[in-house]
Amino acid sequence: MRSGTCCWANNSEPWRQPFSRGLFVFQQSIDGWNGALHDLFGARGQPLANWIAWGLVALGTLVVVKLLVWSWLGDKILPVVSTVLNLALIAFAAVLIYQWTTNTNNAQRTFYYMVEFSSTILALAACAYTLRTHPGIALFSLMVVLISFFSGGAQGMQRYILGAPAVFIMLGKLGAKDDVFDRAWTIGSVLMMALFAMLFAFNFWVG
Secondary structure, three states, X not given: OOOOOOOOOOOOOHXXXXXXXXXXXXXXHHHHHHHHHHOOOOHHHHHHHHHHHHHHHHHHHHHHHHHHHHHHHHHHOOHHHHHHHHHHHHHHHHHHHHHHHHHOOOHHHHHHHHHHHHHHHHHHHHHHHHOOOOHHHHHHHHHHHHHHHOOOOOOOHHHHHXXXXXXXXXXXXXXXXXXXXXXXXXXXXXXXXXXXXXXXXXXXXXX
């Protein structure tokens, strides 16, 4: 091999084509998600778009860390601590949603991308929730989420997470513990499905 030449530099090699066409295209995917988010704000709103982007990353990270810690140490943590942290996360999410919805230049696209990012955070939370009891399923679900999120296209996460079984395990366990959550999630899911079905019926692509 010649000096200064990388053996992976030739994109035309047949063995590398599947990897260059969709599997873990990190930079292209990050640019796509980042561009989609920033397009929802005007020139003056770009600093706020950056803040919201990092806020979404922080929210997802905090939710995952909280679930991981609670899955191993939940019995040793006071219920009041869990309640305070849950309220803090809800408040943080509410602030992000408020700032996003009140400063966007396209309310319809904003709602759509809120569903995208919420679906991704939900799936990551499910992976963390099931890691201790179902490690194999949790890791498989994590790969489903990562491959979907970093495959280049910045659309359709609410479809892709349907292939992550950890999501259904988590929702099933939470619903079994709390009837209110079970009813609320069921009603919300039915309404969301009805909304997407109506949009599809009017020839709108909705992911």
